[in-house]
Amino acid sequence: MKVILGYQEVLEIVEKGYSPLEEDATKEQKVAYNENKKNDCKALCLIYQSVDNAHFEKIIGAKTSSKAWKILEKGNEGTKQLKKVRLQTICKQFKLMQMEENERVAEFFNHVFTLTNAVKSYGEKVTDLTIVEKVICTLNPKFDNIVVAIEESRNLEILKVEELEGSLEAHEQRFLERSDGKAPDQALQAQTYKKKEELVAEEEDIKEGVVIG
Structure with a gap:
């Protein structure tokens, strides 16, 4: 997420936030504030797109990207x-x-x-x-x-x-x-079983020989 935010040149505003507009703000200050607000909305949109549904529900109430970011950081401490x-x-x-x-x-x-x-x-x-x-x-x-x-x-x-x-x-x-x-x-079991069969066969041959005799 930091890579995406950095590429879009809004990572700083996410990490540091921006100051509210004063009542007696100058024209330059108003222009800077509007630019910051625009970038903050852009950053918040990128954050929304980068998280899953569970995390989205946690940050849906955040009004700025900075607040949303802090919520995610705090939530991931347990992770x-x-x-x-x-x-x-x-x-x-x-x-x-x-x-x-x-x-x-x-x-x-x-x-x-x-x-x-x-x-x-x-x-x-x-x-x-x-x-x-x-x-x-x-x-x-x-x-x-x-x-x-x-x-x-x-x-x-x-x-x-x-x-x-x-x-x-x-x-x-x-x-x-x-x-x-x-x-x-398995090989050992097969050999053992084969030997048992041979012994049984020998015993049967002996019995048959006794009977015949």
Whole structure:
């Protein structure tokens, strides 16, 4: 809003207001007053166009742009406090975030990007190094080997998040191919179930052999 008001050359009158016209005002003072009043109406119109319905209802009774601006500033003090609380909550979620056992790399990175983008939206800076270090520390233990390889072969300070995600997805894909496209726990369950079926079949063969004998 300040950019718009500044571009239209009415920001000063919004922030400082203008003096009322005295009864014994000179002709020059009257001309200046009329010019200020015109600019104030222009500024108030721009403010009306820049706010949503809820804020418009708060400032509809303001007679000058300066009064409307003060109402908006006062009303947004609580919003700043709310943003601070929300930022603290998001930062806490980012700090406690861990990759779930059955979570895919793409899903995990989507979660990471959602939190980091939320932090950035509140004006905080989040570097690639911060994200890379967080990801490496919170990955599932099945990625330990690839993490060690990355740490030994790459400079984490210049490693891009996209490059890390690509390396981890490639490792995950190779792992899934070896387990017939199943997640680790699913592959283990399938193997266990297959072994149980084989044992049951063997037991039935033994019983049939006993009966026949």
